[in-house]
Amino acid sequence: MQKSVRYNEGHALYLAMLARKEGTKRGFLSKKAAEASRWHEKWFALYQNVLFYFEGEQSGRPAGMYLLEGCSCERTPAPPRTNAGPAGARDALDKQYYFTVLFGHDGQKPLELRCEEEQAGKEWMEAIHQASYADILIEREVLMQKYIHLVQIVETEKIATNQLRHQLEDQDTEIERLKSEIVALNKTKERMRPYHVHQEEEDPDIKKIKKVQSFMRGWLCRRKWKTIVQDYICSPHAESMRKRNQIVFTMVEAETEYVHQLYILVNGFLRPLRMAASSKKPPINHDDVSSIFLNSETIMFLHEIFHQGLKARLANWPTLVLADLFDILLPMLNIYQEFVRNHQYSLQVLANCKQNRDFDKLLKQYEANPACEGRMLETFLTYPMFQIPRYIITLHELLAHTPHEHVERKSLEFAKSKLEELSRVMHDEVSDTENIRKNLAIERMIVEGCDILLDTSQTFIRQGAMKNSNTIIVNHGCHSKSHSGWTLLLSGPDILYSSKEDRSV
Incomplete structure (x- = not known):
């Protein structure tokens, strides 16, 4: 049986060489020995999230290394000194800066260090705090979102x-x-x-x-x-134009309110929870944050651009032209498919996270913000679900008051048809996704498993009580020699099937 973990010594020496030349922080520190309370002066070099130490500044081979991922660093008081020795030596020891590196994994003893000056000690502690690969990934994700936002702005400016x-x-x-x-x-x-x-x-x-x-x-x-x-x-045409303009003004007000709701969702909940997930004792992890909020930040960037376009059109009133804005918006609305498809799952993840008292307490603090106006996080997560149907209704009303010879008539009809097609696709995807999740939930309820339920052709019908026991009915749409369109009745540990759903079992 292997009792130790092998590692490539050549790679470690290469990283040590990089640390000596390009390290974030380098210098002499005193390291407390593990066996006794003796201090040994070593030359340390920090590279990314690995801390090397050498016997001297000119040493080519490291004497040891520490992996700092997930660690914390805190200052420790100076140890008590005896009265033995010269007074000047005791004063010099008392002025030294002591700090300890605590590792996140079990079995690793803390690393006790000291340096001669307080400023140098604070710089070492700050450098060790920032030596985390997870923080770099979070910063990269934020920069990527900003890059996507800027690319969208550039494309919009090109079209304009x-x-x-x-x-x-x-x-x-x-x-x-x-x-x-x-x-x-x-x-x-x-x-x-x-x-x-x-x-x-x-x-x-x-x-x-x-x-x-x-x-x-x-x-x-x-x-x-x-x-x-x-x-x-007094003519019907003028009345239609007045109603058309009123619909556009109402649409701009609704878009303003929607962008404000997305702003609260992102800045009042998503980004604070992302920061909380990076703390020492996170009440929620980054995966759950991504599962709850999905791509709501990208949706906010998209609608901010669309909202700016609407306000620019109002500056040209009474000549209101909107078709080109929908031509820009339509190709980007596919991002709603991921949000709508996983919306129910995100609410389930949020409900599970609320079982954690620390998370529930933190969430109530965010919801107490006056900008939320007493609304819960679930309410803000539901707003994007209704945006596509709202656009369809608005375009339907707009077309009702747009003359057939109007220059925008065909473009608005095309936008309405595309939105209706996207709405149908999202509805079908939500139905398929929910059906698969319900079938998987039923499969988990069966102790011995059921390979039949793993087939995606099953359709969940209903679940209810039958003779004082829970019964789940799943319809199988495929046809074979042994069964043709049969229905599963799952009741307790037994699995029964019949050719028709209403057949007595």
Whole structure:
């Protein structure tokens, strides 16, 4: 039987060489011997989460090494000194800085160290505290989320740049057209000059008559335009446009509220719990945090971009164009599939974590934040579930008040069809996922196991009481020579089946 763990000495020597050259912290420290209360001065070098020590600064081979992953470091008081020896030597010992490294695994004795200066001791403790690979992974994840967010912003800016370029080209074309019209009008004016000269020589009475006629024509024209405007204001088309604008304003307000809810979910719960999971005594681990919140942070980044686009459109009111925003949003809404598919599981993980008193107490502190307005974490986790149906309803109302000849009609209909298709896919995935989880839960209830339930073609029907015992009915949709579309009745340790669900067993 192997009693020790082998390791590659060459790799250890290579890491020791890197620690001597590129170590985070290097210098002399006194190390307390394990056998007696004697202190030996060694040259230490810290590289990532491994601490090497050498007999001297010029030593090429390390005398030992410690793995610092999961350890903690704390200052310890100086040990009591006897009155023996010179007073100057006792004062020098009392000024030294003592600290201890506590390892997270059993069987490893604490490492007691000291140095000559207090500032150097604090720097060593800080460097040992930060020597954790898990912290680097968390920082990398945060940077990756920021990178994805910036990439999305860059893509949005590219699309906006192309749209502005097209607008500038259209404006240049319009300017050229207006210039040509001005040239034509100037030529017409040149031809009409003799007529105007003749007008100046007309009789004053004729001028008065023409002034009256001009006034009457102006009055009739203004009256006609007033009638046209009033008729349009009272027309069904104008009423549809008013309702359409009201729907858009309501949509912007709802999107503002939704982004605020996602902000509270991420900044009020997700990120604080992520920090709590990295503490010395975590009330929850990182896997459970990821299972509860899923990709809610990415969803928040997506809707912040969409919300900024909506507010920019309101600046161009009353010309509200939304189809291009949905064209940008639609390809990114697939991230909702993961959230919706695992939503029920995330609530189960949250319920299990609440069994821990420390986690439950910490969660109640977060929920007591005034920004939550008395709402629980489960409420915030449920908001994204209704966002896709809310978009479908909004587009349905918008299309009801959008004329068929409107420039956005086809784009809005396409966005609505894509959202409905995505909603159906998510609904089917949720049904399949829940069915598999229920079948696996039933399989765990059977002591000896049941390979039949591991088949994904089973459909969970219901669970209830039958003759004072719990009964679970699972329908099997496949057909074989021995059974054709049979139904399993699981009651206690016995497994019964029949060809029809309503057959007496």
